[in-house]
Amino acid sequence: MTIYLLCFALFLVGLYGILTKRDLVKIILSLTIMGYSANLFFILFAYRSQALYPILSEGAEMAPMVDPLPQALVLTSIVIELGTTALLVALAVRLYQKYKTFDITKIRRLSG
């Protein structure tokens, strides 16, 4: 139980960063931290103590395995996070080209 709460604390670290930071790069980093905490929660949920990774290997006898389904889900989640992060970074670079700053309080104009 404690470990899930620590995972939630990591999520809150990301949320704190998104809500309080003004730098666009720090906001993107906080967003990825939130995503990583969600992934970590899935992996912790699948964990069984004294269990092996869910792959059959030569000479090994049958043993308890961790749940492979959340691992597959997390692999997909990592790919999607990669795509969103690339998009966010590209948008941040475009904003920097336009406004010459990453500070979101100074990005006010809509056009021109």
Place this chain on the structure above:
Amino acid sequence: MNNNDTGMTLIVKTITRISVWIIILYGIYIVLHGHLTPGGGFGGGVIIALALLNVLLAYGRDFTADWLNPKFLHGLEAASVSAFLIMGILGILVGGAFLGNFISHGQLFHLVSAGTIPVLNIVIGIKVAMALFLVIWVLSALELKEGEEV
């Protein structure tokens, strides 16, 4: 950021020249053993993409453009998607379902085994490596010029 095209110092370049091949070899190992050990197409592809990123960081854009030819890499990425689709449709025609197996299973725990899974792992490895590297390549083309705050 104007000296971005010239790359880093001689020390970094020399070490990169050696280490890139080792990293690429490790990535190929992970891709080829995807059906036997943890890892597979995605993990190995990421490792190969990071090796290419090392070259981009150490040598700069111009050298990397000469060495790797990003247009060819883009074609390779698109071709790998087509290869995956062709494997899937061959599975419908021969194996009975999308991505169905139509190659002999081989012997368990051998390198050449598990039917079409190693082939698909290689295809996914190429796709992931090229896609990841090209994302960074496109992002590195955007210029960040320092200027006055508006």
